[in-house]
Amino acid sequence: MVKIGIPLKYHHLDDGRCILYLGERTRRTIQLAGGFVIPIVQVQDVDYYDTKFNEYKELSELEKKSIDNYLDMVDGVLFPGGHKITPFDVYLLRRCIERDIPTLGICLGMQLMSCYNEYFEVYRNESDINHYQDSDFGFAHKVLIKKDSTLYKILGKEELMVNSFHNYHVSIDNQYIVTANSEDGYIEGIELPNKKFHMGIQWHPEISYEFDEDSKKIINYFIEVCKK
Numbered sequence: 001m002v003k004i005g006i007p008l009k010y011h012h013l014d015d016g017r018c019i020l021y022l023g024e025r026t027r028r029t030i031q032l033a034g035g036f037v038i039p040i041v042q043v044q045d046v047d048y049y050d051t052k053f054n055e056y057k058e059l060s061e062l063e064k065k066s067i068d069n070y071l072d073m074v075d076g077v078l079f080p081g082g083h084k085i086t087p088f089d090v091y092l093l094r095r096c097i098e099r100d101i102p103t104l105g106i107c108l109g110m111q112l113m114s115c116y117n118e119y120f121e122v123y124r125n126e127s128d129i130n131h132y133q134d135s136d137f138g139f140a141h142k143v144l145i146k147k148d149s150t151l152y153k154i155l156g157k158e159e160l161m162v163n164s165f166h167n168y169h170v171s172i173d174n175q176y177i178v179t180a181n182s183e184d185g186y187i188e189g190i191e192l193p194n195k196k197f198h199m200g201i202q203w204h205p206e207i208s209y210e211f212d213e214d215s216k217k218i219i220n221y222f223i224e225v226c227k228k
C-alpha cells in the first residue's frame with residue numbers, strides 16, 4: 001500500500017490547550033484513494049500554535065534527521081490546508097524537493113510552496129468572486145488551466161469549477177510555474193518542473209473527492225505517481 005506522509009497542523013482547544021491534528025476529510029480521502037496515512041509530527045520543543053515564525057530556533061541536526069526519518073518511510077507527501085506556516089513546514093518541503101518525493105500542496109500547502117524560499121507573504125482577497133464558500137458541497141468559482149501543465153494532463157480541460165475556502169492569495173517569484181488562475185486572476189495552481197510530481201492547488205479536492213470526478217482525478221493521479 002502506498003504510504004502518504006501528512007504533516008500535522010496546529011490549533012487551540014476551547015480550554016486553551018494546543019493540539020496537533022490531521023483533518024478527517026484529508027485522512028478519509030487518502031484512504032479511499034488507496035493510500036496509507038503516516039502522520040508527520042513536528043520535531044521542535046515549542047508551542048507550534050503561539051510561537052511566531054521569527055521566534056523559532058534553527059532546526060538542529062537531530063531535528064533535521066528526524067524529518068528525514070519520516071521521509072524515509074513515505075512514498076509521497078501531502079501538505080494540507082491550515083492557518084499557519086512554520087520553519088518545520090519549510091524544511092520539510094525543501095527536503096521533499098531535494099529528494100524528489102511526489103508532493104501535493106492544498107490551499108495553505110500551495111501557499112507554502114509559492115513562498116518557501118523567501119519571505120512568506122499573502123494578500124487579502126479583494127474580488128467580487130466568492131473565495132470562501134459557506135458549505136463543503138458545491139463550488140465557488142471557475143479556474144482557468146494552462147494547457148502545458150500536469151494539471152491539464154490530469155484533467156484534460158482548460159476550465160473547471162472548484163470549491164474555495166481561503167481569504168488570502170499569493171504572488172509568485174521563484175522556480176515554480178503558475179498553471180492555473182481564478183477568473184479574477186488569483187493564482188490557483190503551481191507546479192515545479194522536472195520533478196516526478198510537485199503540484200500546489202488553492203482549492204480542496206479532498207473535500208469534494210466523493211462527489212466530483214475532477215477532484216478524484218487529481219487525488220488518484222497523485223496516489224498513482226507515489227506508487228511508482
